[in-house]
Amino acid sequence: MCGMDFLSWLEIVGGVCTVEAALEHLTRRELRRLRGEGALRTPQRGWLALADTSSDTTRSLELGGVVTCVSALRDHGLWTPHGEQQLHIRVRRNSHGARVARAEDRDGVVVHRLHERLQEEAPPFGVDSVQTTLAVASGCVSADDLIAAADAALSQGKIQPDALLEVAAELPRPRRRVLERASALSGSGTESMFAALLRHAHIVFVQQPELLPDEFFDFLIGRSLVIEIDSLEWHGSRKQMANDRRRDAALTALGYRVVRFTYEQVMFEREQVLQTVLDLVRRGVHRRALPAATA
Numbered sequence: 503m504c505g506m507d508f509l510s511w512l513e514i515v516g517g518v519c520t521v522e523a524a525l526e527h528l529t530r531r532e533l534r535r536l537r538g539e540g541a542l543r544t545p546q547r548g549w550l551a552l553a554d555t556s557s558d559t560t561r562s563l564e565l566g567g568v569v570t571c572v573s574a575l576r577d578h579g580l581w582t583p584h585g586e587q588q589l590h591i592r593v594r595r596n597s598h599g600a601r602v603a604r605a606e607d608r609d610g611v612v613v614h615r616l617h618e619r620l621q622e623e624a625p626p627f628g629v630d631s632v633q634t635t636l637a638v639a640s641g642c643v644s645a646d647d648l649i650a651a652a653d654a655a656l657s658q659g660k661i662q663p664d665a666l667l668e669v670a671a672e673l674p675r676p677r678r679r680v681l682e683r684a685s686a687l688s689g690s691g692t693e694s695m696f697a698a699l700l701r702h703a704h705i706v707f708v709q710q711p712e713l714l715p716d717e718f719f720d721f722l723i724g725r726s727l728v729i730e731i732d733s734l735e736w737h738g739s740r741k742q743m744a745n746d747r748r749r750d751a752a753l754t755a756l757g758y759r760v761v762r763f764t765y766e767q768v769m770f771e772r773e774q775v776l777q778t779v780l781d782l783v784r785r786g787v788h789r790r791a792l793p794a795a796t797a
């Protein structure tokens with residue numbers, strides 16, 4: 503990549519990158535030349551920015567951090583602005599220098615540090631990954647906002663449920679609960695979490711099998727074990743309950759075994775849920791012969 507190409511590339515990725523990322527595209531000598539020509543500047547040691555770029559990212563770097571939390575959620579397209587105008591930056595856990603102290607005093611800037619059990623990253627383009635962003639946001643925004651953000655991230659495929667679980671597991675309990683709850687309440691979050699649980703245990707499954715004409719179920723393990731996850735929205739609806747009972751009866755009559763878990767169980771009693779599934783599998787409930795006509 504020549505110098506001009508590099509500058510175009512840098513513009514496309516947002517105008518900022520680490521020196522390390524830059525060196526994947528050009529030599530140190532070319533880098534020195536571009537700096538010497540004034541095309542690039544150094545917003546923070548180890549970082550480069552296009553000389554004329556001014557953004558949340560360059561501001562964050564100049565304040566000694568990177569973009570995180572709601573500012574990063576906005577960047578990732580996971581945040582609907584509703585009055586939140588502050589710049590949320592993440593500084594290194596152990597950085598307490600003068601620059602950071604100034605940032606902490608500044609109006610309009612919220613300074614975060616990552617919880618000690620999570621690994622710090624140096625995001626190559628100055629904006630925290632979705633994973634880190636949600637972890638930081640879990641200690642900053644309301645549960646409702648976090649639910650909305652986690653929902654968007656899961657449904658847009660910007661984070662996998664496993665990764666969300668991983669983040670949640672490392673956080674202190676109150677924040678973990680919020681994040682887990684966020685995933686549980688979001689779209690198919692509970693189902694995604696259950697799928698992650700099965701994958702972790704190396705249990706093979708099919709999601710959304712059509713076991714009755716035009717009727718789809720949540721999970722099929724083996725041939726005959728059906729797992730249904732009751733999502734929160736269905737609670738309290740008699741009509742839905744009646745429909746669930748009808749489906750259960752129809753499947754049972756065909757030789758399937760139907761097991762239901764509530765979203766609370768999937769989110770907060772994962773070990774018991776997994777143990778139940780493992781017990782059923784051990785007893786061969788998933789290998790029952792079904793009548794040939796329905797197979």
Ligand SMILES: [Zn+2]
Pocket residue numbers: 570571572590612614638639642643
């Ligand atoms: Zn924040």
